[in-house]
Each structure stands twice: as C-alpha cells, then as structure tokens.
Amino acid sequence: MLNKQEIMQGLTQHLGYSHSPYSGVQVVAAIVYETNGEERVAYGVNIENVSYGLTVCAERSAISAAVIDGMQSIKALYVMSNQSDPISPCGACRQVVTEFMQDPVAPVLCVNKALNKSWESTLGELLPNRFDLG
Amino acid sequence: MLNKQEIMQGLTQHLGYSHSPYSGVQVVAAIVYETNGEERVAYGVNIENVSYGLTVCAERSAISAAVIDGMQSIKALYVMSNQSDPISPCGACRQVVTEFMQDPVAPVLCVNKALNKSWESTLGELLPNRFDLG
C-alpha cells in the first residue's frame, strides 16, 4: 500500500515538469490505481498550449499515463499546485475521472506546494448527478 | 420575461439541428441571459466531430451564440435530449457555464424530448467547490 508521504514526495518531485509558459500556474496530479491486483501511482502535469483550448490539465495527463500502464479503476486522486491555496479539479477532469470511478467515496486530496493547506473531497461529491447515458 | 413554455417550444424546434452522426444522441440547450437590461435566449446543439475529442456539447454551443450577442451573465440553463431519461450537463459544460455565473441558484432544467420526465438543479449545486484561481 502506497503511503501518503511517498505520494506527497512524488508530487513535489514532478511539479517542475509542468509546461505552463502561458499562465505560470504549475499543477501536478497523482492517480492511484490498481492493475492486476497491484496498487500503483501515475503522475501528470498540466501541459498548456498556445491555443489555450488544447491545454490539458494535470489530472487528465496522469490518467493518460495510468491507462497505458493498464489502469482498471481509480482508487484516489491527489492534486498539488504552485498557488497559495489548494486548487480543485476542473469540471472536465471531474467528468474524465468519474469515467474510471468504481468507488464514489474514493478520496480526492488537494494541497498547495508548501503542504500547509489542503482540501479533501470524494470522487462522488465532486460531480453530483454526473452526465452519463444510463 | 420569457416563459418556460416558449423555451420548451424553442428546444423542440431546434433539436433536429444536432450534428450527431457518430452517437445518434441529439441534445439541444437554451441559455437565458441578459444583455443591456433585456432578457434573451440562445439555443445550441451538440456538434460531434470524427475525432470525438473535438465534439462540442449543446450547452457550450449555446454559450457561443449568447456571447456573440453580448451576454453578460447566465440566468438559466435548459437541456433537452432525444434519450428516454433527461441528461445532465457534463463536467466540462458545468465549468464553462459557471465562468458566466453570477447567481449560484440560477436554475438548470433538464428534460427528455417527450417532455414527460425532468430533472432540476442549480448552477451552484452542479459544480461544488468549483475550480477557480481565487
């Protein structure tokens, strides 16, 4: 079982890979997932684009890295940014995360870089009555 | 003041403009907004793309039509689809709608095409603790 301290270290180590020349807002996310009965973690950063609209958030970047490793479902989501207050996942990321959600009470933990402020929620709370086609 | 019955007629009239050759799911949205003190409504449909990822939802299509008409803030959102149950806005649309939200209790009403099933919420409830940069 991955412990929270290891993931916090991983977030801190990867934050600088953020490609954010347009906003200066650096974000890194960690997706904890299971593949073949083993618990793993994948990291992702925000990757901005000169068109703005083709920017991808850290949360979805991390999902890309997890899916290519065989991710079947998301166990937990962590988000860190270089802003003074913790930021929460945008609506687009909430929709994509819940595509892989088997457990609506899976935790979401958002922290600032200094690790002295945090915000907690769950996948289910973040997107009430989520869009789906039944 | 626009009445609900007129908007329901507008939704029904515009649903067929949906460009949805890939999914067959037709969606139309109405955005009620104010511009220069006058209340108006703009409609939009889902516009799918062969790449899937460049598809735009009906809600965001309607916002495009409202912004070019001078929309300052969103008063209400209506969504109709050709599915048997009402569908709710996806997370991406919730994020974009709240970019123009001044009133978190502004109503959201989702209906099916037959108008015999509906689901109601508010802009604020749809995206709790929304992503923002403070």
Add this chain to the structure above:
Amino acid sequence: MLNKQEIMQGLTQHLGYSHSPYSGVQVVAAIVYETNGEERVAYGVNIENVSYGLTVCAERSAISAAVIDGMQSIKALYVMSNQSDPISPCGACRQVVTEFMQDPVAPVLCVNKALNKSWESTLGELLPNRFDLG
C-alpha cells in the same frame, strides 16, 4: 451574395465581444454558409476559460452559431484578431471546419484589426491528409 467589405465590418463590430481575460488576445471569426439556398454569415469570438483547456476559439464559436441556424456546409472562413500580424486557425479549428467542408478550395482569409495585413489559404491546404475514418 455577401461582399467582403460587409464581412470586414461585421468582424470589426463583433471583435469586442471576445471573452479573453486571461490572454488579452481577442479573435473574431465569420463563417459564410448556405442554408436552404440562401447565403448567410455567422460570427463567433474566442471564449476563454479559467481552466485554459475549456477555452473555445472564435472559429468554432462561429460554427456553433451557424449550425443552430441550419448550416449545411461552409463556403468561406474569415479570422480577425487584435494582434499586429494575422493569426491562422489552430489545428483543432481546422479539423472542425473540415467536418463541414464540401469544397476544399473554399477560401480562408485572416486579417489583423487594422486591416493592413492579411494571409490567405484554402480549407484543403490548411489540413493536408486530414484525419478521417474513410
């Protein structure tokens, strides 16, 4: 037949509706299309979002406004921005425009706000060997 001067006036009149608080780059587009044998024009502006990734370009905004008016195919595309040099459509817009392209030599005209610099191309040249599923 719409003349070019009228469209240039329309672009200039609509540029200020751009919602671009994050980049300061204002863009407006005009889509010339046919519906029921009548030639029409729809305008759209870039609509940025605090998430960056949910930003929509002016070209796709204009397509939303045209589709809800019954657009069947795109006859011409015009793009104006407040930058000193004309900007060209991003790759995402090129893909979406060509979803509605029946004529690969349909003109694309990009101009700056001062109208003293321009760049011309065609829909077909902008996206050689476009992605499609045959």
Add this chain to the structure above:
Amino acid sequence: MLNKQEIMQGLTQHLGYSHSPYSGVQVVAAIVYETNGEERVAYGVNIENVSYGLTVCAERSAISAAVIDGMQSIKALYVMSNQSDPISPCGACRQVVTEFMQDPVAPVLCVNKALNKSWESTLGELLPNRFDLG
C-alpha cells in the same frame, strides 16, 4: 538509438490498452523524445469519454507520458490503429505536437495493425502555417 522494429513491437503491445467503448476505434501512438541527452519512447492510447468531447487522442496521451518524464522536444511520432487503412493525426494533435517541435522535418509514420499499409509525413508538413502568437 531506438530502432523502428522495437517501436512497432511496442505499438502492437500497447494497442489493447485503448479505452474506446464508444467508437471501437483503437489507436496507439509512440513519441520519440530526448531527455538529458538520452533518446526514449513514450506510448499513449486514445481514451474516450461518454461526453465524446472529453476524449483524448493517442498522440496527446503519449505526450502526457513523455512530458512527465522530462521530454524537451519531439524527435518522431508513430501512430497505429485497428482500422484497415492507416489514420493520420487529427488537427488538435498536430497543434499540440508542434508545441514541442524543434525540427519540422521530424518524421511521422502511420501504420495499420497488420503492418502492411503505411503513410509518412513530417511534423512541418502536417500543419502548414501553424497557429502561433509570434
């Protein structure tokens, strides 16, 4: 130096991770890049979403995996799909790839799963006069 045969094997091995329950079109991409003077490869698959619009293509998934590994620039792009003919990158992917393009003649190679049909181009040819803000 990575050889082409190794990358073709990698593409074949990763294709099945595609999350494409809506279209059935499986796509895998490989990004060859340099980090700290070492040449590496990252793979990505298309990850579809029930909203369609939040789908991400294989090419951009692979870029996410490369950026979190320290990618500085893209050396080559490979795309394989389960379709009978090779597919080319969509316009959105072309725009994102060129954000990391230092060499406009970097090769792009698209193949089908059976490896008996291919299509070649370069990053520069795929997006003539690309959108940029100078």
